[in-house]
Amino acid sequence: MGSIVRKIFENRSTRVLAILFVALLVLTAYFLGHSYYIQLSIHKDKVLSRLEAIAMTASSQIEGNQLEYVLDFYTQKDQIKRNSQDGVYQNLHQILWRIKALNNLGTDIYTLTYDSTSSNFYFGVSSAEKPFYRHQYTHFPEQLMADYELGGKVDVYEDENGHWLSAFSPIRNSDGKVVAVVQADSLFDTFIAEARADIYKNILISILVISVLLFFLIRSMRSILMKEDQLTADLLQSKLEVEQKNQEVLSSIYYAKKIQDSILPLQEKVESELGDAFVFFKPRDIVSGDFYWYHQSGESTFIASVDCTGHGVPGACMSMIGSVRLDDIIVKKEVTEPAEILYLLHKGVVKSLKQNTREMASKDGMDVALCVINHKAQKLYFAGAQRPLVFVRDQELQRIKADSNCIGGYMVDKPTYTAHEIDFQKGDSFYIYSDGFPDQFGGERGKKYLTKKFR
Helix, strand or coil: CHHHHHHHHHCHHHHHHHHHHHHHHHHHHHHHHHHHHHHHHHHHHHHHHHHHHHHHHHHHHCCHHHHHHHHHHCCCCCCCCCCCCCHHHHHHHHHHHHHHHHCCCCCCCEEEEEECCCCEEEEEEECCCCCCCCCEECCCCHHHHHCCCCCEEEEEEEECCEEEEEEEEEEECCCCCEEEEEEEEEEHHHHHHHHHHHHHHHHHHHHHHHHHHHHHHHHHHHHHHHHHHHHHHHHHHHHHHHHHHHHHHHHHHHHHHHHHHHHCCCHHHHHHHHCCCCCCCCCCCCCCCEEEEEEEECCEEEEEEEEECCCHHHHHHHHHHHHHHHHHHHHHCCCCCHHHHHHHHHHHHHHHCCCCCCCCCCCCCEEEEEEEEECCCCEEEEEEEECCEEEEECCEEEEECCECCCECCCCCCCCCCCCEEEECCCCCEEECCCCCCCCCEECCCCEECCHHHHC
16 A cells, blocks of 8 residues: 555656645535535524514514513412413413414514523513413523623524524513513524535535546556556666667777777887876777877887877777878888878878768868977977977976868868977976867866866
């Protein structure tokens, strides 16, 4: 059960349906309760207004002097045993009986006299078939005493016989003195039972409607959860397939890395043969579009930093072309001039990528910084295709700019590359590099590092 509830609330659609259903239950309960109390309120106001009119009618028709006579002449409880025992009493009784009959009242109308000595009310004349003369009125509402001389309506109150609604009106003698009040009642318990029966009927109807809605809701939730389970299963299967294919691709890329690593010069060899030197090589992806190239021949050392178009596998393919072409030009053909090497490298890349015509040419190529070091003559020869040479002498940084022509790509005119010659001294430091490091993003604001900071 807990698992099902958890699944319902984990799924957005079923969660919304469940919340809507709970909201419907709350609203239904609220409106049922509200309608119940509204019905009670409407009924009370209607009954009280009717009772007030009856009490005022009765008080206007009863002679206060006649009632005063009866009360003064018959002072003991049950002294009047029959309605016809006294002519005056009988006349007053018939007035109240007619009013009760005309208004279809289910309860008797009666007069009440207040005894200030005992602080109690006593029944006088009534519309009942058998008098209950001078009986004490127990559990009378407080409002009866408070508004004895004014009259008024009494909201629901309780006595030993149930819950009542009442209205009373004063009866005055010829001197204007209040000798009693006439009171009309309505038993409220009957209406409460009827109202409760209606509310129970409404509750039953609501339960039936909600049960139907719950049936369709559960069916919809079940359908949604089944679809979600199927979708989850499909996603897991797709994930496994993607992971498997990704693993296959990664295996191929790692194998390509082994091949690429095999053509790269050993960093230990570069550092040991050049002495105070280092190579910083960190591919962004597993395989790299940037590479370095190194060759030692007699008194000369050839070293290049190459930045190929693209990253990852495409860049690595370009790096293979560049490395093979440099081997062919420098190692096999023994070309030593850096500017000539770059031109021949350009031609080789154009030929490999079939970039001989504008229509077939792609933008693939490479940027190269190439140095040839003559240790005996203590000279460094440099040529660059969009990659510069930076060197530091006496704590001052100097930069030799590269030519704007890249390696590869269709060109209308024959590209030219400038050769630079530097007499190096002890303590000089030379650096060639791709744009990989300056192009990194980082820091608190995620900004590009840029060449200026790198230098």
